[in-house]
Amino acid sequence: MSDATTWAGKRVFVTGGTGFIGRPLLDRLTAAGARVHAVTRGQDSGANSDVTWYQGNLADASLARTILHAAKPDVIYHLAGHVAGARGPENIVPTFQGNLMTTVNLLTVAQSLGCERFILPGSLEEPVSEDSEVLPSSPYAMTKWASSAYARMFHALYAVPTVILRVFMVYGPGYQDSRKLLPYVIDSFLSGSAPTLTSGRRRVDWIYVDDVVDALLAAACADGIEGRTIDVGSGKAITVRTIVETLARLMESPVVPQFGAKSERLLEQVRVADLEAGREFLGWSPKMPLEEGLRRTVEWYRDRMCESAESVGQAG
Numbered sequence: 001m002s003d004a005t006t007w008a009g010k011r012v013f014v015t016g017g018t019g020f021i022g023r024p025l026l027d028r029l030t031a032a033g034a035r036v037h038a039v040t041r042g043q044d045s046g047a048n049s050d051v052t053w054y055q056g057n058l059a060d061a062s063l064a065r066t067i068l069h070a071a072k073p074d075v076i077y078h079l080a081g082h083v084a085g086a087r088g089p090e091n092i093v094p095t096f097q098g099n100l101m102t103t104v105n106l107l108t109v110a111q112s113l114g115c116e117r118f119i120l121p122g123s124l125e126e127p128v129s130e131d132s133e134v135l136p137s138s139p140y141a142m143t144k145w146a147s148s149a150y151a152r153m154f155h156a157l158y159a160v161p162t163v164i165l166r167v168f169m170v171y172g173p174g175y176q177d178s179r180k181l182l183p184y185v186i187d188s189f190l191s192g193s194a195p196t197l198t199s200g201r202r203r204v205d206w207i208y209v210d211d212v213v214d215a216l217l218a219a220a221c222a223d224g225i226e227g228r229t230i231d232v233g234s235g236k237a238i239t240v241r242t243i244v245e246t247l248a249r250l251m252e253s254p255v256v257p258q259f260g261a262k263s264e265r266l267l268e269q270v271r272v273a274d275l276e277a278g279r280e281f282l283g284w285s286p287k288m289p290l291e292e293g294l295r296r297t298v299e300w301y302r303d304r305m306c307e308s309a310e311s312v313g314q315a316g
Helices: 003-007 022-031 061-071 089-113 139-158 181-191 209-221 240-251 276-282 290-315
Strands: 011-015 035-040 052-055 075-078 117-123 162-167 169-171 206-208 229-232
Touching (some): 011 061, 117 209, 162 209, 169 209, 181 240, 209 276
Parallel strands (some): 075 117
């Protein structure tokens, strides 16, 4: 089924539309003919002009109700959130408001308004266990875990057609948060400075951003998947050290990364995506080889640095 026949005229609401995953999702949806509505907490000059934009914080229940009633979506993608893996207590309230409150507010409105599909990205940081003593590893993990639980409850009790995609470590062009590993390491190599890192022993399942968008699109169209949780990852775990060393090789950087300069985070999750459900229920599997994805990511950062340098030169 082509994007055009699937999406033409369909009303779609996206939170986090100016984010790393949201931007390419909006581009795909608008190109396919969907009538897209999106919300952002701030102004963004690069926002997709084919989208009907709203501004505000969806932690405000009244605002969430007003916006969704205006958008009248067939499909809801709730991508927005406060992404911070740090363990400090200062992250408790922002992650609670940005992740859990917004999710509950949107689910509540969706329950009364109705929609064909409510798609919520989960996280590899969520605890996954049958044990009653499961322990979330951070305030962020806690709110993602609770958000997923609320989504399952809304499906079970109120028949809201929720689908949770448990997204693993997303990377690719366009990620501009220098606090995250790949942007930080690439920027360090480009500037000739040594990145300071933990031991790098943590094994992570890395998934390219375009593969994630493919899964998100498939999750809106697949039949009979309401209430399911489906992993979206590569199915392989690669250490942080291997990723950094691969970047150094691709970039031909002489800089020596400082492994062990930072302490390990407590309770780091080590988990690999199970791809069986994605294949069975979505007809989806990842396509981008890791090294090619890293190469494309590096090229994007190099181009951005060149554009920045040109802008500075013209301004001077």
